[in-house]
Amino acid sequence: MALDVVRVRRDFPALALNVAHFDGPGGSLVPRQVADAVAGTLVGGLANRGSVTAGERRADAVVTGARAAVADLLDCPPECVVFARSMTQATYDMARALARQWRAGDEVVVTRLDHDANIRPWVSAAASAGATVRWAEFDPATGALPVDAVAAVLSPRTRLVAVTAASNLLGTRPDVAAIAEAAHAVGAAVYVDGVHLTPHAAVSLPALGADYYACSPYKFFGPHHGLLAAPRPGLLEQVRPDKLRPSTDAIPERFELGTLPYELLAGTTAAVDFVADLGGAGGPSRRDRITASMRQVEAHEEALFAGLLDGLAAIRGVTVHPAPAPRTPTALFSVAGHSPQAVYEHLGALGVNAPAGSFYAIEAAERLGLGAAGAVRAGIAPYNDAADVDRLLAGVRELAR
Structure with a gap:
């Protein structure tokens, strides 16, 4: 079809x-469906999340609904979806938190192909930890980032590889799964910038091999904010971000600072539903419809x-x-x-x-x-x-x- x-x-x-x-x-x-969802949420009567008043319950339903929608979009558990102001902010926050586990002599790999939002946070975090930054070079004649170019700068001291799933400048789609396999072989985590890939392909975090995947709903018909996801809860459980004393330590909430923008999350759910219905085909689940539409x-x-x-x-x-x-x-x-x-x-x-x-x-x-x-x-x-x-x-x- x-x-x-x-x-x-x-x-x-x-x-x-x-x-x-x-x-x-x-x-x-x-699309109008997303604008309607944002507007309807703003005027629908909200409070801080809770279970006592109708406004509290509506706010909680918006958040849990958005996590479920993103989970279907990215093929990950809902409890592994973290919302942020932007992909850049999510990446800086995660870089600072992960850098606490690094020591002098550790190494971080970034690529010349990436958007600076998946380079500078890691360069800064490495500097704060005394870690070394190693660069994977892409081929300017072809625009390709071969797996070998990343593998060549890996070592037993590599703690993290940051790589784009698709270049926002050229459109290049590196073989992220193969890069992740090489990184995992030396014990490194893999942080994937999925901002430019998510609007153009059905994404599966397990298939990509990504430990962390960041993207932006406003690139796939949604509102302006960012999100970060992981394929399994254990990865987020290992990370200790800065947080306020009375705020929860549960994941994913411990990564989310302050009150969430409920209206934007409602718009994100509407955007995912819009993607699922783009193809006009039915399916037993929203994930199935997303895959068929994409x-x-x-x-x-x-x-x-x-x-x-x-x-x-x-x-x-x-x-x-x-x-x-x-x-x-x-x-x-x-x-x-x-x-x-x-x-x-x-x-x-x-x-x-x-x-x-x-x-x-x-x-x-x-x-x-x-x-x-x-x-x-x-x-x-x-x-x-x-x-x-x-x-x-x-x-x-x-x-x-």
Whole structure:
């Protein structure tokens, strides 16, 4: 069954503004179901979580419902889902907590392919513990991060490997499962940045081999906050974060500082339900529907993306920066004689949103020789259609001429 993109597009009010959105890698559009859930929760009568008043019970149901939804999305136990202000904050908090277990001479591995939110927290934590940072390099000619590149910097002193599941700059999808196997063989934990993968594939934490997986609901149609998940409770039980004296020591709550944003969690549940229903197919469970929907999403995005890549390749003066298969539907490109910002502004004036920059993947942009200016990024989302692709290509052709 093919994704019914006409039906999908009806659920996104922003598309009525007649803009072609290729800015999904920075934050997807939000469907009306998510906006309704957020608004309904805000005005529905809430209190701090508890079991006495109706407001307390509603708040508790919102939190437990969101944990269950994310658990279905990522194939993990609900008690292993931690909510945070952002993926960056979740990663900094976990890095500081894990670093208490490190000693001088220990090693942490990061990659040049990653977003800085999965690099700088570990670099800072290593410095505070006297640990050494070792860098895994990706191939700038192909955009690939081979397993061997990570394995080459592992040692018996490696305590953690931080790696992206998909590059937000190039779309490269490293073989995380193989990297995790190599890391676990030397006794290291694996922290995976799943922000850019989660909107494009059915994710299973056990299949990835991730010990910790962080992502952002606003990249898969939800509100602006972050989350961290683990495949089993024992991993979180071993970590002792900073917390207030009267707050609970139970997981996952001991990782969550202060009152949770209930309305955003309700929106996240609605976003997961939206993903589950994208394909329009039934199933015995929400997890089954998510998996079936994401198969349709991948097929739809791959078809559009192939047309986008072919169209860009046919325009003289356009350079598409490489990424190997498998990849997310993310094209990073430059236009000769025009700065990335100028291309961005030209397309924006035509109602095509394809932003420019390094997108916080500064190490990757520098390794590619692009610097902080980066290049133009166009990402495909489930609500994109062939007309969107045609508009982007027409705008690039016009500028290139």
